[in-house]
Amino acid sequence: MNSGERPSTPFPQRGRERREALDESKKRILDLTEKERTDATTYDTYDAPMNTKDGGSEKMTSFEATFTRLIPLEKDGLTGFIERRLESKRGGVVVLEVGGPASQAMRDFSPGFLKKSAGITLVDQRDDKQRDTDVAHNHTVIAGDILSKDTDGKVEKWLGEDRVDVMIQRMYAGWQSMPRDPNIIAGELQKYYVLLGEGGLFLGQVPHELSVFVRPWVNMLQREYPDYQAKFEPEDHPYYDVIFLTRYKGAPKNLPMLDSATVKEVSAQGSTVGYWEIQE
Numbered sequence: 001m002n003s004g005e006r007p008s009t010p011f012p013q014r015g016r017e018r019r020e021a022l023d024e025s026k027k028r029i030l031d032l033t034e035k036e037r038t039d040a041t042t043y044d045t046y047d048a049p050m051n052t053k054d055g056g057s058e059k060m061t062s063f064e065a066t067f068t069r070l071i072p073l074e075k076d077g078l079t080g081f082i083e084r085r086l087e088s089k090r091g092g093v094v095v096l097e098v099g100g101p102a103s104q105a106m107r108d109f110s111p112g113f114l115k116k117s118a119g120i121t122l123v124d125q126r127d128d129k130q131r132d133t134d135v136a137h138n139h140t141v142i143a144g145d146i147l148s149k150d151t152d153g154k155v156e157k158w159l160g161e162d163r164v165d166v167m168i169q170r171m172y173a174g175w176q177s178m179p180r181d182p183n184i185i186a187g188e189l190q191k192y193y194v195l196l197g198e199g200g201l202f203l204g205q206v207p208h209e210l211s212v213f214v215r216p217w218v219n220m221l222q223r224e225y226p227d228y229q230a231k232f233e234p235e236d237h238p239y240y241d242v243i244f245l246t247r248y249k250g251a252p253k254n255l256p257m258l259d260s261a262t263v264k265e266v267s268a269q270g271s272t273v274g275y276w277e278i279q280e
């Protein structure tokens, strides 16, 4: 809070507290962008691999380690799971990571499985050699803030007539750049969901603080739209949970969301976990 006071709810819906929550998000995005421009070690985990190699000895947490509680993994790891699920699209598969460069992760797929891939990150930190390798893999790094229209335009241009088959969002500390506003976050989810093609997979991470919305929302999807195969589990991490869903054939054009009365009610009750107060 700019005023130094604790907000009455972590999710203010209107008035000064909400404006302050949005201003904080803008400031945090500018700060993170500046930090990433000047410091290549802003995050512990950045440009992580998809699969856990060598029995998990690598320093950075693989995407597989994050999503393992949601997905029945075999020896061939997360890429193996995705490749089996999308076998019929082999060679035409499009992957988008929201909140990360995704360069390393995309190299874990079998050669020829992907058509193209991209990662959206605040700053493109690659050197020339990394850029050349990405070009050879038809991988694009889109630099920009996911909340900005400018970034939406870049994503649209990259995607063209294609649809996304696999969408991954695991921002970790990057989550603190998001406004503490469930409606804005739901809007972002919707914006990316509509890019998914039929049979597309969505793997996402959310701070525990949002579980007061995400749990009833996933329960609603499980009850009313079982074909989404929606799942919600705590991640093996102190601050985050993970969600999975598929955009099944015949799924609604827009992702069904919690009704606004429930969002208001839950926002007023708040959440016991003060994620946005954690600085790192």
Ligand SMILES: C[S@@+](CC[C@H](N)C(=O)[O-])C[C@H]1O[C@@H](n2cnc3c(N)ncnc32)[C@H](O)[C@@H]1O
Binding pocket: 029, 032, 036, 043, 044, 045, 046, 047, 048, 098, 099, 100, 101, 120, 121, 122, 123, 144, 145, 146, 147, 169, 170, 171, 172, 173, 174, 175, 177, 178
């Ligand atoms: C901790 S790193 C995680 C990177 C990657 N997902 C991984 O797991 O290796 C956080 C990422 O979120 C990105 N990020 C944070 N806020 C963002 C925003 N508003 N728009 C786009 N990317 C954002 C950062 O630029 C960074 O790439």
